[in-house]
Amino acid sequence: MGMTLTEKILARASGLPSVKPGDIIYPEADLATIHDLYVVEADKDLRSLGVERPWDPGRVFVCFDHDVIPQSVAVANRARAIREIVRRWGVTHFFDAGRGQGHVFPMEIGLVRPGMCVLAYDPHVTNYGAIGCLGLALAFEFPAVLATGSHWFRVPRTLRIELEGRLAPGVTVRDAAAVIIREVGPDGADYRVFEFAGPALDRLSVDARVKLCNLPVEIGAKSAIVQADGRVEEWMRERGIGPFEPAASDPDAVFEKVLRFDLSAVEPVVALPPMPDNVVPLRQALGLPIQAAYLGSCAADQYEDMAEAAAILRGRRVAPGVRMIITPGSQEVVEHCIREGLMAVFVEAGALVGPPGCGPCAIGRGGPLADEETCIATVTRNDVGRMGSRKARIYLASGATVAASAVTGRITDPREFLG
Amino acid sequence: MNWILEGRCWKFGDNLSLDDDIIEFAKVFVQGVRVSDPGYLKQHVFTNLIPDFPQRAKPGDIVVAGKRFGQGNPHIYGLLGMHGLGLGLVAESVPRFTYRMLIAAGLPSLPFCPEITKMAEDGDELRVDFASGRFENLSRGLSAKAEPLPAVLLEIIALGGSTNALRKRLEEGGPLRTGGKASVP
Numbered sequence: 001m002g003m004t005l006t007e008k009i010l011a012r013a014s015g016l017p018s019v020k021p022g023d024i025i026y027p028e029a030d031l032a033t034i035h036d037l038y039v040v041e042a043d044k045d046l047r048s049l050g051v052e053r054p055w056d057p058g059r060v061f062v063c064f065d066h067d068v069i070p071q072s073v074a075v076a077n078r079a080r081a082i083r084e085i086v087r088r089w090g091v092t093h094f095f096d097a098g099r100g101q102g103h104v105f106p107m108e109i110g111l112v113r114p115g116m117c118v119l120a121y122d123p124h125v126t127n128y129g130a131i132g133c134l135g136l137a138l139a140f141e142f143p144a145v146l147a148t149g150s151h152w153f154r155v156p157r158t159l160r161i162e163l164e165g166r167l168a169p170g171v172t173v174r175d176a177a178a179v180i181i182r183e184v185g186p187d188g189a190d191y192r193v194f195e196f197a198g199p200a201l202d203r204l205s206v207d208a209r210v211k212l213c214n215l216p217v218e219i220g221a222k223s224a225i226v227q228a229d230g231r232v233e234e235w236m237r238e239r240g241i242g243p244f245e246p247a248a249s250d251p252d253a254v255f256e257k258v259l260r261f262d263l264s265a266v267e268p269v270v271a272l273p274p275m276p277d278n279v280v281p282l283r284q285a286l287g288l289p290i291q292a293a294y295l296g297s298c299a300a301d302q303y304e305d306m307a308e309a310a311a312i313l314r315g316r317r318v319a320p321g322v323r324m325i326i327t328p329g330s331q332e333v334v335e336h337c338i339r340e341g342l343m344a345v346f347v348e349a350g351a352l353v354g355p356p357g358c359g360p361c362a363i364g365r366g367g368p369l370a371d372e373e374t375c376i377a378t379v380t381r382n383d384v385g386r387m388g389s390r391k392a393r394i395y396l397a398s399g400a401t402v403a404a405s406a407v408t409g410r411i412t413d414p415r416e417f418l419g
Numbered sequence: 420m421n422w423i424l425e426g427r428c429w430k431f432g433d434n435l436s437l438d439d440d441i442i443e444f445a446k447v448f449v450q451g452v453r454v455s456d457p458g459y460l461k462q463h464v465f466t467n468l469i470p471d472f473p474q475r476a477k478p479g480d481i482v483v484a485g486k487r488f489g490q491g492n493p494h495i496y497g498l499l500g501m502h503g504l505g506l507g508l509v510a511e512s513v514p515r516f517t518y519r520m521l522i523a524a525g526l527p528s529l530p531f532c533p534e535i536t537k538m539a540e541d542g543d544e545l546r547v548d549f550a551s552g553r554f555e556n557l558s559r560g561l562s563a564k565a566e567p568l569p570a571v572l573l574e575i576i577a578l579g580g581s582t583n584a585l586r587k588r589l590e591e592g593g594p595l596r597t598g599g600k601a602s603v604p
Contacts, residue, residue, distance in 0.1 A: 010436045021553045024571050115577075123493075139516075141523050152571065188486070191515035222512045231549055383492070 002250025004158040005192045009134040009247070013117035021157040021256075026150040029119035031093075031112065033061040034142070035102055036215060037362075038121050039082045043089075047141040055149040057090040061106065064097040067365060068357035100330030103127040103298040104210070108332045110241035114253055115229035119145045121218045124298045130209035131236070132228030134193075137217075156191050156222040157256040158249075159184070162198035165264035170415035172308060173208040173377065174300060175399035176266045177215040182279035182388040184259070186219045192256060194224040195249065198264050201226065206235040206305035214299045217380060218276040268413055271396035273382045285395060285411045292375035293324040293406035294387070295356070295399050299362035300378030301329030303336045303413050309403035310342045312417045313349040318411030324351040324402075325367045327359035351406070364388030376405045422550035422575035424507040424527060430541040431468070433485035441489060441497030443467055455496065457503030457524075460485075464500040478505025481545045485510070485536050489517030489595035498524035502580070507547055509535055509554060510566070522572050525580030529554065532565040547571070560565070 003018060003150070004012065009021045013027035034042060034052070039062060046419070049142075054060045062082075065416070066408045088096045095102075095112060103124045106112040114132035114153050116123055121142045125135030136153065138144075144151040162178065167173065196209070206214070213224035226232075228247040237242070249255075268282040295301075295309050306328060318324045326346055328334045332357060333342040346353050360367040361379035368388025369375050375387060375394050382394035397405075400414035407417070431440075438444040446463040447453050454460065465472040482501065488510035489498065499521050501508065511534065521528045527549040529535075535554065539545060543558040550577040552567035567573070575584040 024569055045582075049582075050590060051589065138519075139493055140520065141581045144581065147585060147589060154518075186490075186514070191518075214551075220516070222515060371541075 001254065004193075004249040004253040005132070005195060005225055005247055005254065006134055006223070007155060007253070009115060009117050010153070010155055010362050012115075012164055018390060019155045021155050022215035023155045024152055025150055025155060027117050027119075029059060030116040030146055031061055031118045032145050032149070032407050033106075033118060033120040033122070033125060034146075035062070035122055036064040036079070037066045038142070039085055040078060042143060042146055043085045046146055049143065049147060049396040052132070053089045053149045054091075054146045058092045059149070060089065060091050060146070060209040061111065062086050062091050063099060063102040065100065065102045068097045068355045069366065069404070073366070077280060080149045092186070097357070098331070101298050101358055104301060105330035105332065107131050107206070108237065108330060110191060110239065113241070114232060114244045115247040120354035124214060124222045126213050126217050126221070127298055128211050129213035129223060130206050131232050132226060134223055134225055136223055145216045152274060154319070156255075157189070158195050159192040159256040160195045160197055160258045161196070162258060162260045163200035163204070163259065163263055164198050165200060165230055165262040166203065167263050167266060169269055170400060170413070170418050171266050171315070172398040172400055173204060173268055175269050176261075176263055177211045178269050178271060178279045178396070179266055180212070180261060181215050181219050181277050183261075184216075184219070186277070188221040189216055191222055191223050196224070196226045198260070201229065202231065202332050204231070205304060205407050206232060207302040209297065210302060214380065241315055247314050268401055269400065270401065271382055272412065273393045273395065274384050276396060281399065282401060282411070282413055286413060288374065288395070288411040289374045289409060290322060290376050290405055291316070292367075292369055293322060293374060293402050294360055294361040294367070294377040294379065295326070295331070295402050296327030298329070298358065298377040299380045301327055301333065301356075301359075303333050305378065305399040306337050307340070308332065308399040310345045312400060312403040312407065312414055313351065314345045314369045315409045316349060318350040318406045322409050323367075324349070324353055324406040324407055326351050327354040327366070328356055330356050332384060360387045366372040370393070374413055376402050378386055378402055422527065423548045424426055424479045424481055425544070425546040426481055428539045428541060428543040428545045429472075429476065429480060429482045430536065430539060431482065431484045431488075432485050432536075433482055434490055434529055436489040437489050437494050437497055441465065441467055442463055442496060444496070447494070447496040453496070457499045460496050460500030464497060464504060473504065476506060480504075480508075480511060480600060481507045481547055482515065483509050483535060483539050486512045488513045488530075489520070490514055490556065492592050493517070495520045495524055498526055502526045507549060509547060511588075522568070523581035525576050525578070525583075527576060529565045530568075530570065532563070535563065535565070538563055547548070552585030559602050
């Protein structure tokens with residue numbers, strides 16, 4: 001019997017000829033990823049177990065993307081402790097503050113590649129699915145991965161989503177991803193891997209695929225993945241990353257369900273607070289006054305997201321009474337924005353450009369919301385308190401909608417600025 | 420490990436949240452630091468729903484819940500508190516991250532028992548065998564059978580949860596135990 005792409009990666013990482021949904025397996029991480037907020041706790045947990053350093057420091061990735069610029073002496077002291085721990089562990093893949101968002105730049109530098117199995121402390125590792133890598137998150141149990149390289153997993157079922165059609169002008173793949181999580185819903189998503197496929201994929205760049213792979217985890221999906229095809233190969237070649245073994249589901253693989261999804265039917269949408277799957281047509285929120293607009297986080301901080309917003313901000317200004325913060329995902333994205341003149345657009349529009357990292361999506365770091373404020377943002381989630389005050393409201397939307405709303409000071413349809 | 424619990428039914432509805440219903444997340448913090456000691460956490464379990472729950476619940480009592488027990492941000496603390504009280508869990512369904520955390524917290528569980536809330540009322544006497552999946556309502560003379568957790572996961576619960584299981588893995592298997600079936604404890 002054939003296997004899905006996810007089952008193939010899990011079988012290979014577990015040293016088994018094959019796996020099927022429901023099997024309990026112990027895959028070994030090709031890479032284990034943690035971020036700055038977890039390092040001190042991880043070291044404490046490992047030492048209480050008598051473990052001095054991770055099972056294979058060459059396969060551990062640590063990056064500073066949450067507290068990029070320490071806002072207090074206590075945080076600066078913790079940053080110093082993190083650097084000491086990383087040195088003691090002998091970690092090869094350590095990236096200090098400002099290098100980028102950890103769910104984005106490892107793909108750009110070839111550290112994460114198609115077919116890999118990455119075990120992570122943080123749920124948005126599913127971004128790596130955009131290039132055919134399987135990312136799985138663990139949280140509380142992560143010391144097991146650091147100590148041994150593996151931990152138990154139950155092989156998930158795969159839900160295949162066949163994309164067809166073309167997005168209309170002013171409608172973005174973020175809108176499509178939001179509609180997909182609304183349609184599938186928590187019961188349909190729980191414990192499944194979303195595998196994106198279909199004829200429309202040829203027209204979707206790696207940046208666009210990251211948007212597709214980022215959102216499903218919010219409703220309980222285990223992961224999301226797209227097979228590594230010619231688009232991925234081209235993207236990697238542009239970055240000087242060597243060849244890879246193509247990986248795809250077998251023709252006779254068993255999917256729990258195959259859903260067809262027509263991109264041409266998608267309209268701009270917004271997720272109302274406080275749940276990321278409260279997705280409604282944008283027209284239901286039009287005109288709502290905002291005080292903050294944010295473009296960034298691992299859900300929307302690649303070059304295409306920046307370009308989508310810049311197309312609207314070019315020659316315009318952020319409205320009085322609104323602050324707009326932008327955090328590009330990595331040094332590569334910053335350089336690309338400079339090369340293409342996007343930074344000038346952002347500065348002339350009066351937006352604040354922050355350092356690469358998670359930005360205010362990490363509980364408001366680098367720009368928290370105040371009580372009673374309303375923000376429109378591209379962030380991953382809109383729970384109470386996600387971007388600062390528990391009394392603020394967060395509306396989730398595409399980079400284009402965020403930019404259009406920043407310009408008018410009210411939630412605005414980006415199509416008003418087109419053509 | 421005795422897999423059979425016998426005690427009072429504490430019945431709850433659907434969608435109990437990890438961070439407010441099972442335990443209020445703010446109560447997990449002591450002086451700004453998260454606490455994972457079940458002995459501490461057990462004082463705050465279900466208190467937003469039943470203020471004196473920790474005083475009234477006895478070891479062996481069984482929580483019977485509806486669909487999506489433990490939904491929300493994947494925080495384990497309320498489940499550690501339930502373990503601290505010596506409870507068992509029978510639910511119609513749980514989200515996948517919560518399934519993991521039940522094992523990690525060492526909580527005897529039958530996480531997928533469709534319709535089980537129709538077979539028990541609050542205060543009934545229950546007997547549940549978490550190894551075989553047999554559910555008995557002694558007050559009403561009803562019984563049912565659910566899929567038990569797989570043996571490899573029951574073993575983790577028998578050890579008291581993921582931290583103890585990891586300690587054992589490290590003692591017995593050396594630092595690296597992967598490579599397929601040979602690695603399964």
